[in-house]
Amino acid sequence: MERQYPAHPVPADLVPAAPTAAELALLAQLDAWFAAHRDEFIADLIDWVTYPSVSDDTQAAPGAPFGPDVAAVFERVLARAAELGFQTETHDGYAISVLGDPPSGAEEIGLASHLDVVPAGENWTIAPYEAFYRDGFVLGRGASDNKGPALVDLYLLRAFRDLGINLQHRLRVIYGGAEEVGMADLEHYAAHYPVPRLSIISDGGFPVNFAQKGNLIATIDFAAGPQLRGLKAGVAVNAVPATAGLVLAGLDPVTVLAATDRLPADLRSRLSVTAATGGTHLLVRGQSGHAAFPENTLNAITLLARALADSGLLDDPADQAAAVFLAQVLDTPWGDGTGTAIADDETGRLTQNGGIIAPYGDGLRLHIDIRYPVAADHETLLSALTRAASGVGGQVQTVRHAFPVYIERESPLVSLLQSTFNTFAEVDSVPFSMGGGTHARVLPNSITFGPGFGRDRVPVVNGVRTDSRPDFIPPENGFPHGPDEFVSIDNLWRGFRIYAITLIRLDKWLQHG
Template sequence: MTATLTAQEQTLLPLIQQWIERHREALIADLAGWIAFPGISRADQALPGAPFGAECAELLRHVLAQAQQAGFATENHDGYAGSVIYGKHPRDIGLINHLDVVPAGDNWTFPPFQLSRHGDFVIGRGVADNKGPGVMNLYLLKLIRDLNIPLHHNLRIVYGLAEETTMEDMKWYRQHAPLPEYSLVTDGMFPVNNAQKGQLTFTLRVPNAGVLAKIRAGVASNSVPAFADVAIDGVNTDKVQEKLALLQGVGASYVTLSHEQGSYRLTARGNGGHAAFPDGTLNAARVLLAGLLELELLNARERQLANFLFEWFTSPYGENAGLGLEDTQSGRLTLNAGVWHSSEPDTLTINCDIRYPVSWRGEHIVEIIEQQLANSGIQLEAGWRDVAPFYLPEDHPVISLLQQTWNDLTGRDDRPYAMGGVTHSKVLPNAITFGPGYVRTSENTPDFLPDGHGFPHGADETIHLPSLLEALPKYVIGLMRLDAWLLERNKG
């Protein structure tokens, strides 16, 4: 392919922009309808035809019905996923997306499951990850159809329902449904992603935890907790209030004491966000540990455990846990303690998430964790789950094709990127993550939200509509080029 836009591509660009302007409000209205269905994946609430719970099944039916009304063929894959198809060719190019979201959590200033608008921004759980891009995919098919853009492959959107949990949606799809020749996974950043870290999810068990067993924080292992609290009894509240006024460090501005239903509750505030992108986040559970330690509300064993956990989770990059790992292909390991709860009396349970560099393997990470926990009184539960890394070299032909498309349309000279985020690229063959996320600037970053708000997996999840819609021409040109490359390859 050439390193510049063809005459056909240049002619299309203004037509694409005009089409976007005509359909912008309809896209927003459809997104509002999707946001109204929470869509939290719950395999523990499986029903016949609804392996991830009734909520996800209802959302999928809504989306497929909307696509049918728009004139597209649809397929419901036994409730594991759904397809929307444009074209009548023997082979497919895929657009992979997920409809499920993480739980809303606390501290929202806007309603999480009602789309809100503020200027060029929309707010709601899933607007960025991944319902906003999902609606965009449906409109991408409409755009290509309306502008009569010729392709030699069908376009098949596949909507999954368990990306935020186990990815059983696409594991099932891979075994039972039509696989595209190549797919674009619309669940990342631009430009093109060629490396995704491995993901290790595991549970720490802290027996005889005393007060610590009453800590409650977080909604998912892959989300940084924004709030944490613990019930405390038998304390001199006057002394605690005096000490609160003298707190230092992370507890100084973020810990409060309240009285409710005959007991006292210590509450800590942090900054939530996605575990794989920890910059700017603050784990509220760790803030709470700092408050408990400085307020001297723990006995000797509780202090020992709290000190260990506080230090172990000090860095979101794992240095204090002996996990300061890094490689040139994918960067640094990340470590997150996402959910703190009690699964049995006097026992604290912590659900954790690690994203590790592509040159490492999950079993090696587990060995380090076991060594670190030796003699700590904290146990690593059996049943940890490992999702291996994804990696393609930068000179892979489709990586190069998509990267060149981005550079041609932006005038930049960027390279493919690595990330800690995990997408369906890990599960489906020949599935490459390409957008539609964007680098934040002063123009596309909301200035009307509290600090730490507005991110995927956090409170007041927000997306900048113009930045999302700017992805459409990149997908059109990228799909045209991928279609031509596959046609030529298959001739040989």
């Protein structure tokens, strides 16, 4: 995809070292407006999160290419925008738009995000789609990824209209419905509908995201014996599996427990053994999370493979070979087991997640999500996967691939956004790269910028910590793509106010080019 970002300089008076008096006065108005609408914002977010909007093209229908659940949340959001008096557009069921009040000019600034979510998965302590508000947080699948940020975009349109903030560019909020499963949503939009002159992707964290790793989704088909052929685990290739289990036919619980006693204590602590019809059920509990951020996660497929490979429970040589292969391939989330490990200074280490495994033919199919640094080449990675799979006769296939995103750190656009964020957050942060992928991969002239403060990059804003979390969920829960997902309303408000100033500055800068 060709990227054509504005290259003209940013006037010095547009990015002063401190907020201007006019900007401070406007922030006071914005803060008062958000406070007056806070309860309504929370109610809207709870409403949106109750929709289990998992994209599923196997249930596609005319006008609903991603299935009925995405279509339902689109319908609800369109209705809410219409209730608020905004013009809306539908884009063949792939995406929807909400338009700000038109200025005199025809060019647009976009705010793009998504309303689809990953499947709920396991290990929740709350009902994933019975969203609720407590202690400053909204909890439920999609609260932070990405319905909270998506709602910020709509409320910006409201605030600008209510406060009489007039721009020379029209604001267009674009909501996709398949960001989590390949981004065909905004690929379709970009191919068939007008693309804004510049868009902010509101599906990330502050400060400015200047680079995203490439993304390679692949499958490995390999042989297995009679025991492992029934193995099925994982809910999404881009989520670390929380649990993995298997019925060991013909084995009683006493035998299985005796065999697992030889395993390391930390692995044994994650196993549960129960009687099952015709055998014994062996279950492993890992720790789920986003595939692009595997720190503090534990892949349950990996743990189960290790337990089976090292316990001596598998008599069939094909089963044993399959378990050893799985344990090796998924040995670390950094690609060490497949020979794909690589890193660079700009984008860090490659990550590799075995997200789904399921029966396939006479064996198994493993779905792998690789996020690779800018310095790597996806063809080389495929060759390494093929070599790793050859020992068990495995076949590797590419499901989809996205090249890395890279925007020059010193470009005028990055500099404007970074300076604005640092000034109004009262921090001294720098642009960052990440393994997570956003619609910046497919929407021309777009850049990911907030509205979150995630993963310890900006733990303090305006002297206040942004890393608070609910004290009523387990410490390992609460992350995007994991159980007990939550979002801080105060953090969304902080993102809202920074976005407002940023849009005003972007509007002025684009008038110079």
